[in-house]
Amino acid sequence: MKHWKKLLSLALTLALALSLAGCGKTDPQDTGAEDQTQTEEQTEEPVSESYAIAALKGPTAMGLVKLMSDTDEKAAQMLDSSKPYEGEVGNLYTFTLAASADEVSPLLMKGELDMACVPANLAAVLYQKTEGDIVTLAVNTLGVLYIVENGNAVTSMADLAGKTIVASGKGSTPEYALRYLLSENGLDPDADVTIDWKSEHSECVTALATGAATIAMLPQPFVTVAENKISGLRTALDLTEQWDALDNGSALLTGVIVARREVVEQNPAAVDAFLKDYAGSVEWVNANPADAAELIGSYGIVEAAVAEKALPHCNIVCITGAEMKDKLSGYLQVLFDADASSVGGALPGDDFYYGA
Structure with a gap:
């Protein structure tokens, strides 16, 4: 730090x-x-x-x-x-x-x-x-998660069946977003795919660069870092697009800023x-x-x-008030319905949303 x-x-x-x-x-x-x-x-x-x-x-x-x-x-x-x-x-x-x-x-x-x-x-x-x-x-x-591949086998979420995905962010947004999208596309995250969790995104890039892995879930700007380092690496899936395709009334979010009450x-x-x-x-x-x-x-x-190359794909925003509550509460509801522990066991109250 x-x-x-x-x-x-x-x-x-x-x-x-x-x-x-x-x-x-x-x-x-x-x-x-x-x-x-x-x-x-x-x-x-x-x-x-x-x-x-x-x-x-x-x-x-x-x-x-x-x-x-x-x-x-x-x-x-x-x-x-x-x-x-x-x-x-x-x-x-x-x-x-x-x-x-x-x-x-x-x-x-x-x-x-x-x-x-x-x-x-x-x-x-x-x-x-x-x-x-x-x-x-x-x-x-907003959504900054992507599936990248050194190859051409993956063009849909279903194509991840039987594959190993290196990723970081276990216990936070990346894990729950990936598990939800796999489940919604008919795959059991615990049986149909192998998720190899790393402690940092840079470890995923290293695994791809050394050939220890061919598929990874990465956020920007690490997608750009990996593409610059690894010949033939391509963006196979935009997880924001995959989420939007479900048309469930929510949006894939990555980060928020919080304060002590x-x-x-x-x-x-x-x-x-x-x-x-x-x-x-x-x-x-x-x-x-x-x-x-x-x-x-x-x-x-x-x-x-x-x-500079990654910024257009990073979806950096500052959404506050009622719009923030609408987007965030919808996203947390989806996670809660899929796995209550992903949001702490219960949905937060209205006092969680400042200015809403």
Whole structure:
């Protein structure tokens, strides 16, 4: 897991505190009681907050890179002793990049993170584990899963019968999506196919590259990574298309961003400001793939050349409110009907969906 330096986090928090304190200063000789009261009211519930956010090295982190870059730039300006910072403070963010959700969940549950990008079904599991302490703020990634093959034997889900599929993401969205699609296409995931689970997507790419496997389930941008490394590798199935073909009223989702309930309840205005910042970052990334790819490479998420090629297929979004609830609840219902444990044993309540 990659952490920003603690010193930077402390400096940003101090800068935020001093900024807010400065906004609340009044001189009783220069202002009346009414102005002073208004100032006190404004400082009681400041919009600005400092949030610790984690994302996985993949599409969710890719959608955040403009916000990460803007935060870096702001931090440099605030810590520049040669001149006072004159810009708008707003929220301040520190980011953690992780290889898997297993690294993120404990930190979120212990309160060491305020927000985290996690697989969609894991959000529901964490909601149950914490007795409702997890709130979903937005859907940030739609379907990004693909079946790739070094060969030409697979053109439909039925063609996977008798095959071995290397994959990662056991216990989260990839596993449950694959099992559901296999079942809906008449295959028993435990008997008709062999799923060889790896701990990370990069292990699946290695298995393909060494010839240890010929078929894998991969998300973008790892599909692009694999195609660049392995001659003859092709995308055999788009699992989003396979899901849509079922016409079950739901959509295949990959990731969401969640927050601890305490964070949301303490300052909803600051959370709304974050979502605005996040949406702006996603919009910029989708509109500027070349520039976004350079940032993605600079943060070590994936190589810039790979990122630029993969971005159009990553389905990065920031869907909030009622639309978020509609899409996410439909997806979780499908998973629940197939295997209740995939969403923590029960469907989350309405308080799971922020702003809906």
